[in-house]
Amino acid sequence: TMCRVLMVSKAGFYAWRKRPISAHGAREAKLRHHILEFHEASKKRYGSRPIMANLREIGERCGRKRVFRIMRPARLRGKRCRAFPVTTNSNHCKQIAENMLEQTFAPEVIAFPNRVWAGDITYIRTQERWLYLAVFARIRLRQWRGRCLRINPNFYEARGDR
Numbered sequence: 001t002m003c004r005v006l007m008v009s010k011a012g013f014y015a016w017r018k019r020p021i022s023a024h025g026a027r028e029a030k031l032r033h034h035i036l037e038f039h040e041a042s043k044k045r046y047g048s049r050p051i052m053a054n055l056r057e058i059g060e061r062c063g064r065k066r067v068f069r070i071m072r073p074a075r076l077r078g079k080r081c082r083a084f085p086v087t088t089n090s091n092h093c094k095q096i097a098e099n100m101l102e103q104t105f106a107p108e109v110i111a112f113p114n115r116v117w118a119g120d121i122t123y124i125r126t127q128e129r130w131l132y133l134a135v136f137a138r139i140r141l142r143q144w145r146g147r148c149l150r151i152n153p154n155f156y157e158a159r160g161d162r
Contacts, residue, residue: 120135129151
């Protein structure tokens with residue numbers, strides 16, 4: 001039986017089950033409830049420090065280690081926000097290219113097939129790092145002519161598909 005495995009008497013086990021929750025246990029359950037609320041409200045971003053600050057705002061006093069100890073069995077962890085890479089530098093004295101298309105991207109309007117090209121860069125977040133993807137295309141023929149995937153935004157070595 002369970003009592004034999006736990007090495008307790010049957011009377012002691014049933015007395016323990018009937019016993020009301022202690023003040024410490026009740027406070028722990030109340031804190032657990034608040035911690036779960038704050039963690040969900042923060043979209044699972046908050047760790048023990050911000051949650052402890054929220055608990056203090058509502059008048060619950062407890063330490064960070066206690067909050068951490070309550071969060072651990074529930075497997076609550078704060079998400080780390082990664083900084084979005086900034087690659088645009090608008091503060092420069094270099095000459096800006098003239099807008100010869102005037103936002104006319106319709107293939108029918110473009111007279112020659114190999115004159116108008118477009119390109120773009122996008123950032124892809126992976127578990128390890130940011131990846132940078134650059135692509136360029138012929139507008140009139142609607143063909144992708146090249147792409148380059150790098151771990152840093154240096155695309156000078158990009159070569160197109162031939």
